Amino acid sequence: MNGQKPSLPTPPLETHEIDAELLPKLVAYLRQMSVELREKWVSRISEAQLLGVMSPEEIFSEVKAVYDNYVDALETGSVESLQAYARDLSERIIHRGVETHEVLGIVLLLRDVLARSLFLRYQDDPELLDRILDSYEPAANRIAVTVGVSFVEERERVIREQQAAIRELSTPVLQVRDRLVILPIIGAIDSQRARQLTEQLLNAIQANRAKVVVIDITGVASIDMTVANHLVQTVNAARLMGASAIITGLSSGIAQTLVDLRVDLSTMNTVGDLQGGLEEAERLLGYKVLHSDPAPPDRLA
Amino acid sequence: MDHETCVEIESDADMVAARAAGRALAERLGFSRTDGTLIATAISEVARNILVHAGCGEILLHDVHERDRHGIVVVARDCGPGIQSVELALQDGWGSSGGLGLGLPGARRLMDEFTIESVPGDGTTVTMKKWRARDPLERLRREREQREQVWA
Amino acid sequence: MSVPILKQGDYLIASIQSALSDSEVLELRDDLAERVGQFRARGIVVDVTALDVIDSFAARALRTIGSTAKLRGAETVLVGIQPDVAMAMVQFELDLQPLHTALDLEEGLAVLRRTARGGDDDGP
């Protein structure tokens, strides 16, 4: 390596470092020894107790693919297809709890298994062995870095996705004041999330004895028929529970969509912005003057 | 299919039992409380139809599993007079014998799938399904648990 | 099991204690029709907190309670509809005219007082 930073997309292996006439020899040897070396690699993997969540059959088939890709990368000097494979593999195994140290561990084991076999093969000719290892080591290290980085990047992507999912699942219903709750909806809503939001809101009406709910959809970019109908249903269900709903933050785009979808807005109380909605809510709550607790009722015969 | 329940419908107390059985199975299958109520309400309608229009019959409940989803299946069957026109019966407000004709169309709106097979003179079978989509997080967790069980 | 009906001032309060069969629903309907006349009640609160299903039959019976009472000059409020039941009723597209709805007993009585003063409906 010439001190270049291992940034992605990974530049090709520095093939000039691999002796032009040695390379075919080395590759041919590794292909010829493929079965034996793979077996050795698998046994080192299980000795090291890596990949515990995968079955022996699965490990075997992945090992074959990784080995072939590995040797191809040595031969062509390009890590691109290895990188693609590593990403794909990572995506499959991250969900099952394979850890970063395991992935690094197995790639380094392969590097060592191959290095050892090269050593055995060429130990009688120390000078040739030296040249072979000089070519092999940087390439092998580069491959290890590629696989490791692919895995970590893939893992970060999965974690980001999970975090986004969790954020969306947990839109809070806020109690602003006595008998008034607000549900600020932010982000994309599909029908499943709409259902969850409805359940949260209706439960909050009960828990807070809310008389007015403000549903603020300022943070919602677009809406489809299913979600629009769900909104109408939510408002109606709130009414059955004795609470009035006010919808705020209806963008002109969404309002137009609702009209196009022929969603019946006539029964909905819509107010331009959240501030206006809260004022309307206070007005509605102000109506309520009587607040005497009922005397215990007398039982009829 | 891991769970199967059958409730005979002969009296209006049986309808209450059928609703409760539907809710219990829905809960066991991981449906939300709201979904359990939707399912119980739909069961109530088809069970009443058995009682009112056919005299007696049964409600069969079981689970169904596919790759990305699982669900509950409700089968209501009887050997009553059958339905002359299934198409009409599914329209809001169409009913024979004094009913308002709201039961079947309403039940259909509560469920994801709804089919009626009826041979006049030979009985009626209403099959309703509700699916439960697994959210991605749950799917990951489950897949991982299953693997851990298998390869433990 | 029949539903206890309490009298409080001008109002009747029926609080359902558990899931009801169809015949129990009809019994409640008839009991209330009778008592409204008997006590010249000005309003009825039906507490449905314990009902885990309100289907077309129950909704129809409850509406009948409302319209019978109205003929006698009394308003009827349903209180305690549970969140999941509310959602099911909406998806079913059940109609509750001419009933009012409120969160709980206290709110239900407030609605009756308000309608007695000439306020129009169950809006807060």
Ligand SMILES: Nc1ncnc2c1ncn2[C@@H]1O[C@H](COP(=O)(O)OP(=O)(O)OP(=O)(O)O)[C@@H](O)[C@H]1O
């Ligand atoms: N199990 C059945 N056997 C025979 N006929 C049936 C059966 N179920 C439904 N039907 C027929 O289909 C019609 C529509 O059923 P649906 O439940 O929609 O309305 P309904 O029972 O008449 O009234 P509601 O359910 O509103 O009280 C019924 O009037 C009846 O003629």
Ligand SMILES: [Mg+2]
């Ligand atoms: Mg019916």
